[in-house]
Amino acid sequence: MAIEVRIPTILRSYTGGAKVVEGTGDTLGDLLTDLDARHAGLKARLVTDAGALHRFVNVYVNDEDVRFLGALDAKLNDGDSVTILPAVAGGAFGFAAAAAIAQHGAAAAAARGASVAAR
Amino acid sequence: MLSIDRSIVDAIVAHARRDHPDEACGVVAGPAGSDLPTRHIPMENAARSMTFYEFDSMEQLRVWREMDDRDEEPVVIYHSHTATEAYPSRTDISFAGEPNAHYLLVSTREPDTEEIRSFRIVDGVVTEEPVRILDAGVDPHAVQSYMFGQSPATVDYECSGR
Numbered sequence: 413m414a415i416e417v418r419i420p421t422i423l424r425s426y427t428g429g430a431k432v433v434e435g436t437g438d439t440l441g442d443l444l445t446d447l448d449a450r451h452a453g454l455k456a457r458l459v460t461d462a463g464a465l466h467r468f469v470n471v472y473v474n475d476e477d478v479r480f481l482g483a484l485d486a487k488l489n490d491g492d493s494v495t496i497l498p499a500v501a502g503g504a505f506g507f508a509a510a511a512a513i514a515q516h517g518a519a520a521a522a523a524r525g526a527s528v529a530a531r
Numbered sequence: 532m533l534s535i536d537r538s539i540v541d542a543i544v545a546h547a548r549r550d551h552p553d554e555a556c557g558v559v560a561g562p563a564g565s566d567l568p569t570r571h572i573p574m575e576n577a578a579r580s581m582t583f584y585e586f587d588s589m590e591q592l593r594v595w596r597e598m599d600d601r602d603e604e605p606v607v608i609y610h611s612h613t614a615t616e617a618y619p620s621r622t623d624i625s626f627a628g629e630p631n632a633h634y635l636l637v638s639t640r641e642p643d644t645e646e647i648r649s650f651r652i653v654d655g656v657v658t659e660e661p662v663r664i665l666d667a668g669v670d671p672h673a674v675q676s677y678m679f680g681q682s683p684a685t686v687d688y689e690c691s692g693r
Contacts, residue, residue, distance in 0.1 A: 498628020
């Protein structure tokens with residue numbers, strides 16, 4: 413099962429400069445583990461020590477933000493296209509405040525995901 | 532050094548003023564490898580905050596794909612600080628994920644003048660750079676440089692020698 417993964421400039425040092433790589437996995441988490449076997453260090457840039465998707469990246473499956481698809485548990489199918497982009501964010505506020513906002517955002521996204529699942 | 536057309540700077544400043552006191556953000560795309568910002572794309576601040584900005588992830592995907600299709604890259608990523616100086620915050624540095632981009636900051640804390648400064652942010656290291664404003668409509672050889680955050684009221688003119 414091959415899934416195409418588009419790599420942003422900042423992470424191409426892990427893929428020998430390649431913009432697109434291929435991997436396999438039933439979920440996004442599995443795919444990243446598979447990619448890390450050939451591109452060591454890539455997964456650590458995308459997944460926190462606590463096992464959550466990093467705040468500094470956006471990951472999409474086809475045209476959907478994976479935060480709305482279960483994040484690392486998002487299901488993948490043969491022929492899917494995964495796109496990784498650096499999240500663009502910042503601002504005058506300190507980082508602790510930004511992290512709090514991010515957590516609030518993640519909670520809101522989880523709530524949205526739950527309401528989608530409930531439908 | 533960031534070289535950028537005056538009409539684009541004017542559009543960025545207008546965007547920052549329009550969204551003030553919320554932070555405004557956007558991109559200026561240019562041909563890949565050219566280091567020349569040519570296409571201004573104002574982005575929505577999904578955080579709608581006076582102290583934080585965040586691209587909407589779906590809008591970003593659309594814009595980044597469009598750049599890819601046109602063989603462009605984000606040459607400039609800009610945002611405004613509305614009550615503080617135009618210098619990258621720790622949050623800005625943590626998030627900076629485009630090593631080839633010029634990070635342009637506009638401060639709108641003063642009602643009459645804007646502070647415009649540009650930075651490279653690579654691996655958490657911030658390096659300020661001069662901003663060279665090109666007056667294409669007037670004379671392609673005439674430039675006005677905003678050196679290290681001088682406000683537009685205090686810039687010096689550089690002459691082309693003619």
